[in-house]
Structure formats: structure tokens, C-alpha cells
Amino acid sequence: MIPFEDEPSLTASEEYAQSILESNWDQVVRTTPGMLEDLEQRFPRICEIISREIRADAQKDIDDVFRPGVPDFLVFTDKGDYKFVEVKKGKDGLRHTQLEWLAEFRDINAEIWFTTSEEVDRKLDADRVSAYTFQDRKGESSEHCVVDSRDSDFLVELPKTLGSIVGLEDGKSFEWRLKSKNELILDSK
Numbered sequence: 001m002i003p004f005e006d007e008p009s010l011t012a013s014e015e016y017a018q019s020i021l022e023s024n025w026d027q028v029v030r031t032t033p034g035m036l037e038d039l040e041q042r043f044p045r046i047c048e049i050i051s052r053e054i055r056a057d058a059q060k061d062i063d064d065v066f067r068p069g070v071p072d073f074l075v076f077t078d079k080g081d082y083k084f085v086e087v088k089k090g091k092d093g094l095r096h097t098q099l100e101w102l103a104e105f106r107d108i109n110a111e112i113w114f115t116t117s118e119e120v121d122r123k124l125d126a127d128r129v130s131a132y133t134f135q136d137r138k139g140e141s142s143e144h145c146v147v148d149s150r151d152s153d154f155l156v157e158l159p160k161t162l163g164s165i166v167g168l169e170d171g172k173s174f175e176w177r178l179k180s181k182n183e184l185i186l187d188s189k
Helices: 012-024 036-042 044-058 096-104 160-165
Strands: 027-030 073-076 082-089 110-115 120-125 131-133 146-150 153-156 175-180 183-187
Touching: 012 027, 012 073, 012 082, 012 110, 036 044, 044 073, 044 082
Parallel strands: 082 110
Antiparallel strands: 027 073, 073 082, 110 120, 131 183, 146 153, 175 183
């Protein structure tokens, strides 16, 4: 539950994802920026173990994790195994803050679930994001355009954060296709 909130505010897709998570994990916590104090009060021993795991996985402190862009859920076992899960419905894309979080914490156990209210359609590990909505509502955007062409290759401008997440560098080539006017499917393998 979100601190200071009487009832958790979840969409139908988030409720469904939460039910799946609850059937597979000991604890499921709805995350928000600034909720670390609440987590430490409710689960002091486990919070300490998860903090050590995050430090080992990503060389980051747990108090850096709970900031804008943190995924929707933190799930963990009584032994301290953990995972962050972001739930997206339909054509909802990752926001700029979420992309920044995934890029900075790419070594933390995290998944993105694309859902309908009835089922989880597909799951992506944070370090294998292969599709992204071009039009970032919070700012970073490629303007949906092919920037240039050379011979039979097209050069496409991608948001820097997306390039970082999928491991692309300036000048690197990759296979791609348009899913829609707003979505580019990348195959960087």
C-alpha cells in the first residue's frame, strides 16, 4: 500500500498482476518514491537483506531506488530474494523517469509486464527492453522520423535513455520495424 493512503489505488491490470505476484512471492508491496521508510518499518529484517542484495547487484543503495520512475511493485521472499515489476496496459509506454530508472538500475532484478486486465501478455527483463513508445509524454522524443538515409540503410534518431537500456551506441546498427506510427520494434541482438 502507498504510504498515507487508506486503500491502494490500482488499475484492473495492476490488480490482476498483483494477484499473480501474490501467488508466487511471499510479499508484494506497491512502491512509490519515498516509501522506503514505510518498507523499513513494516519489514525491517527483510529490508536489510534486500538492501544488501541491491548493493551486490547494482552497487547502489536502497535509499536511491525509491525515487520517480521506480516500478509499480516490489516483491520479495522471506529469504530476501526480490524483484521489481512495472505493469503496463495496452499501448501505455514507459515514461522518461521510468526509462532513466531502468537505465541506472539495469543490474537490479526488474521486469516490465505488458498486460490486459485479464492476463499478462508478455514480460521483458529490464535489460532486454525491445519495444518502446516513441512519443515520450514527459519530453524525450524522436519525433517519429527517419533522420537520414545512407545507401539502403535508414538512420533513425532514438532517445538516449532507450539507447542506453538496449545497449546501443552512436553509429551502431540494428534491425528494426515500425509496429505503429508511434512504436519501433528493435532487434539489437
